[in-house]
Amino acid sequence: MEIVVFGAGALGSMVGGILAREHHVTLVARDPHARRIAGQGLRVVGELDAHTRPRATTAPTPEDLTCDLVLVTVKAYDTDEAARTLATGDPELVCSLSNGLTEETLAGHLGDRVLAGSATYGAELVGPGEVRCTGVGRIHVGEFADERLDGDEAGGASRRAERVAAAFREAGLDCTADPEMPRRRWEKLAVNAGINAVTALARVPNGALADAPGRAVAHRAARETARVARSQGLDLADDEAVAAVDTVVRETAANRSSMRQDVESGSRTEVDAINGAVVDRGTAAGIDTPTNRTMADLLGTWERERIEE
Ligand SMILES: NC(=O)C1=CN([C@@H]2O[C@H](COP(=O)(O)OP(=O)(O)OC[C@H]3O[C@@H](n4cnc5c(N)ncnc54)[C@H](OP(=O)(O)O)[C@@H]3O)[C@@H](O)[C@H]2O)C=CC1
Numbered sequence: 001m002e003i004v005v006f007g008a009g010a011l012g013s014m015v016g017g018i019l020a021r022e023h024h025v026t027l028v029a030r031d032p033h034a035r036r037i038a039g040q041g042l043r044v045v046g047e048l049d050a051h052t053r054p055r056a057t058t059a060p061t062p063e064d065l066t067c068d069l070v071l072v073t074v075k076a077y078d079t080d081e082a083a084r085t086l087a088t089g090d091p092e093l094v095c096s097l098s099n100g101l102t103e104e105t106l107a108g109h110l111g112d113r114v115l116a117g118s119a120t121y122g123a124e125l126v127g128p129g130e131v132r133c134t135g136v137g138r139i140h141v142g143e144f145a146d147e148r149l150d151g152d153e154a155g156g157a158s159r160r161a162e163r164v165a166a167a168f169r170e171a172g173l174d175c176t177a178d179p180e181m182p183r184r185r186w187e188k189l190a191v192n193a194g195i196n197a198v199t200a201l202a203r204v205p206n207g208a209l210a211d212a213p214g215r216a217v218a219h220r221a222a223r224e225t226a227r228v229a230r231s232q233g234l235d236l237a238d239d240e241a242v243a244a245v246d247t248v249v250r251e252t253a254a255n256r257s258s259m260r261q262d263v264e265s266g267s268r269t270e271v272d273a274i275n276g277a278v279v280d281r282g283t284a285a286g287i288d289t290p291t292n293r294t295m296a297d298l299l300g301t302w303e304r305e306r307i308e309e
């Protein structure tokens, strides 16, 4: 496959580096990372090990973006700009692995070429040309809205998602085409809504949410997310959202969540695309989401203060 990874920071470099074992991969990255990859290739270290030679560029041309698949791995707040750039080319499929509800933004520019994705692999950039896999997880891809599973995609499966998943597996990544991606997307949102902001505000590892009082806050945020999901026609029970939070807390107990990492490095967070998305959709559906609203407001206050400094 001809694959472009748009926004090759930590996650995109790791996934792109592994995909380059079997596919023609172009990484859209920043310098000096892009320059080092173009010169010396890309090293994946840690729990995965590879040295591959994907192409790398900071400024993709429309021809570069006319490919079989674009994987979007920018932070959620960069999705709109990424989508505008992607629309200058003609990719056959576009799939986001970003956290938060980003697919609607992509589809606004790229239409029904957009698939949804989620990743539970962990990745951190070591330096130019090198990325560390900090945890082997799983990637899911699929259609992002129930109505897109109808028609010729009978039975909820999506042939194009199956094709993407098979290409990932061929390169050695654990990837599944999920016939229930619309629901999974909201379940992942509940997990991120429950874990990310709480661990960022309290400055604790994910495992600290195994006990009260952090656990109770995370559960409230997850229940609110499930309620909003149901208002959008998705079948996500409160108990299922809470159980998903508990599972991820257990499985990633030692992790510093991505939002905690952002706050500790003084960077903008993805709170708008996570807790903010729950609040906005809840408001539109007449559902109050006080826990998500409080977390979005607190992190929003911190972000404004940081930007003004
Ligand atoms: N890292 C992880 O383990 C995981 C991350 N995720 C999710 O994946 C997404 C990416 O996370 P992560 O990889 O950690 O983030 P990073 O910030 O490391 O990577 C994103 C990269 O995209 C670059 N970028 C943004 N816009 C452009 C552009 N127009 N052209 C070229 N490069 C661009 C950014 O550069 P710059 O900063 O200079 O703008 C940055 O290097 C997030 O939504 C995150 O929540 C999900 C699961 C695991």
Ligand SMILES: CC(C)(CO)C(=O)C(=O)O
Binding pocket: 099, 191, 192, 195, 196, 206, 248, 252, 255, 256, 257, 258, 259
């Ligand atoms: C699953 C979890 C919570 C793992 O830390 C994550 O996605 C994140 O940190 O953004």
